């Protein structure tokens with residue numbers, strides 16, 4: 001469904017993404033992990049069309065969409081969530097979700113009906129009339145998910161939707177994400193919470209300093225020496241193997 005082909009993004013002197021490739025098959029949940037500043041969010045902005053790559057191509061459903069605008073990609077079925085959630089503070093939860101639904105429903109009554117269906121799927125029904133600004137962090141994360149889902153995507157890009165949640169909130173939302181996939185939405189997710197990655201993803205890509213350094217099952221990548229080094233520093237894999245890494 002999605003092919004990212006040798007994509008590079010340069011910001012003046014800095015190479016944020018450096019010849020990265022990945023592919024996501026229809027119906028999959030694929031993870032994208034990597035240390036802070038690796039270029040994960042930048043890669044998402046190029047898939048969703050908020051920024052154009054310096055080099056490389058993005059293919060969706062066999063079609064080159066590299067030069068399409070974000071709204072054109074949204075119409076084709078690509079939706080993303082934002083790492084820094086910023087709900088429309090003056091609107092209630094129903095209206096916030098409806099912002100996504102207006103992509104395919106022009107009339108308010110239809111957009112609101114769509115918003116209510118989506119709220120049910122992500123567990124926001126009890127707070128539909130609440131001001132978005134009154135939501136807890138976990139509530140805002142669900143709202144971010146709902147707004148993206150309301151655009152009726154076929155490919156959903158989740159940028160750290162579990163960040164800032166406590167372990168019990170993570171446990172509550174994992175089945176919500178799985179159910180979205182089971183309803184036919186393909187998911188590519190950036191995530192630092194490894195427990196959730198292990199639970200949800202069949203395949204994981206690892207980005208470090210802009211380069212794709214590993215790809216495999218969650219178990220394969222988490223035992224990969226190069227991945228351990230990228231997270232814990234040079235020589236870490238060897239130290240761990242030798243058992244001298246202490247608590248690392």
Ligand SMILES: Nc1ncnc2c1ncn2[C@@H]1O[C@H](COP(=O)(O)OP(=O)(O)OP(=O)(O)O)[C@@H](O)[C@H]1O
Pocket residue numbers: 011014016034035036037038039040041042043083
């Ligand atoms: N618009 C921009 N202009 C200049 N530099 C940028 C821009 N956006 C991102 N960068 C830089 O690109 C690099 C990759 O950033 P990015 O946000 O993609 O990383 P990330 O993997 O999502 O990190 P995190 O895990 O902290 O969210 C960083 O060095 C960042 O400072």
Ligand SMILES: [Mg+2]
Pocket residue numbers: 040041042083
């Ligand atoms: Mg990021």
